[in-house]
Amino acid sequence: MVIKCWVTHLMLLLITWKESRNCNGLTVDPPENLTVVDPGHFGHLEISWSPPGSLINMTNCSTLYHLEYFNTYRNSWSAARMSIRSYSVQFDLMKDIKVRVSTILDGPCTNNTMIQSTNYAELIQKPTSTGVVDTEVQDFICLFHNMEYLECKWRRNPKTPANSKHNLYFWHKKLGQAVECPTYIMSGGDRSGCNFTETSLPKFTDINFCVNGSSPKGPLKPTFFSLQIQNHVKPAIANKLHLQAGTDMELQLQWEHPVGRVPGHCLEWEVEHSQEGKTPPTKSVTRQTSLILTSVHNSERNCFRVRSKLSKYCADKSFWSDWSQPICNQEKKEIAPEPQLSVAPVYVGIAAAIIAVLVLSLCVGAALKVKKSRREKRPNSLLATLFAKHVTVTAGDA
DSSP: OHHHHHHHHHHHHHHHHHHTTTGGGOOOOOOEEEEEEOOSSTTEEEEEEEOOGGGTTOOSOEEEEEEEEEETTTTEEEEEEESSSEEEEEOOTTSOEEEEEEEEEESGGGTTOOEEOSSOEEEEEOOOOOSBTTOSOEEEEEEEETTTEEEEEEEOOTTSOTTOEEEEEEEOTTOSSOEEOSEEEEETTEEEEEEOTTOOOOSSSOEEEEEEEEETTEEBOOEEEEEOGGGSEEOOOOOOEEEEEOSTTEEEEEEOOOSSSSOGGGEEEEEEEEETTEEEEEEEEESSSEEEEESOOTTSOEEEEEEEEEOTTTOSOOOOOOOOOOEEOOOOOOOOOOOGGGTHHHHHHHHHHHHHHHHHHHHHHHHHHHHHHHHHHHHHHHHHHHHHHHHHHHHHHO
16 A cells, blocks of 8 residues: 555656746756767676757756666666766676766756756767677686585687687776686686686676687677676585484485585575485475475385575575485385295295215115126136036046
């Protein structure tokens, strides 16, 4: 209800102000000499203008200026009202720059009625066309790893000529001029990113980047980016997970905040639970570092992993950390006793082997006895024959 009343009051005020613009037949001209200057800060431009010449003789009036510019990051118009004749705004240099300014008079010369010029000074500036066509870098992304260091990477355009060299420069308000990347990341002999490990970068401040370069065919087409590093945090991996079984049908999962500069109260967590035989895994989000799952069968294998990112209360946006190593509960499957039939063949086989060994032993023993007896019989029969012959010969002689 309060919001509706406030909106109604604002609309009435605007209508009253619009009707008083031409009060007493007095008109005012728009500003002159509207310019946009690029001081080399990769999109942080300076807008300036001059008062209309018709105000030179109006000494008893106060002058304001109503500035409007198209915010390409929000894709909408933004406005500011001021008495000075210059203003600094962040623009995306890869898109059109649109600016317009009107004049507002107030004071004794207008009977203390605010009058705005019916026209405005306008400027539309196209993006630069310098550089070899289709050589701008692709997939530029920056990650503020665990709030400890910033790392920006890009992908080389496939149409970039061979033997090209990329450069990265950055600027923010605490720097007098743009500075080159302190440590380049190399990939296959080419520059593919920048590491800011040893460089202190401010939070809640626009940091502007420019990636350009050179090639045998001419300068590479520049690419511009602007960001605030607190919106590009990627937390570290949670590496201490604990899982224990509670009462029946319950599992308790706990983990710890990763070591680093990210405040623990800023993190929100996503827990992934996968259960044997069930797909896909279920996911849940929590602000706590523990989770109790009920109606879980301990006899089944349950696995969990977690990841984190900054909540909306600490940053406009964030990146998910990598997943932790999964942790699983031990399976508690009851092993059924094996049927007797599966054991009987083993025993039968062992008994058969024993019998076979005994039979073989008996056979061998019997064979040895027969062989021995044969050896004993052969000398005895020979002696008997010789003895018989000797007796016969002796008898003949007699």
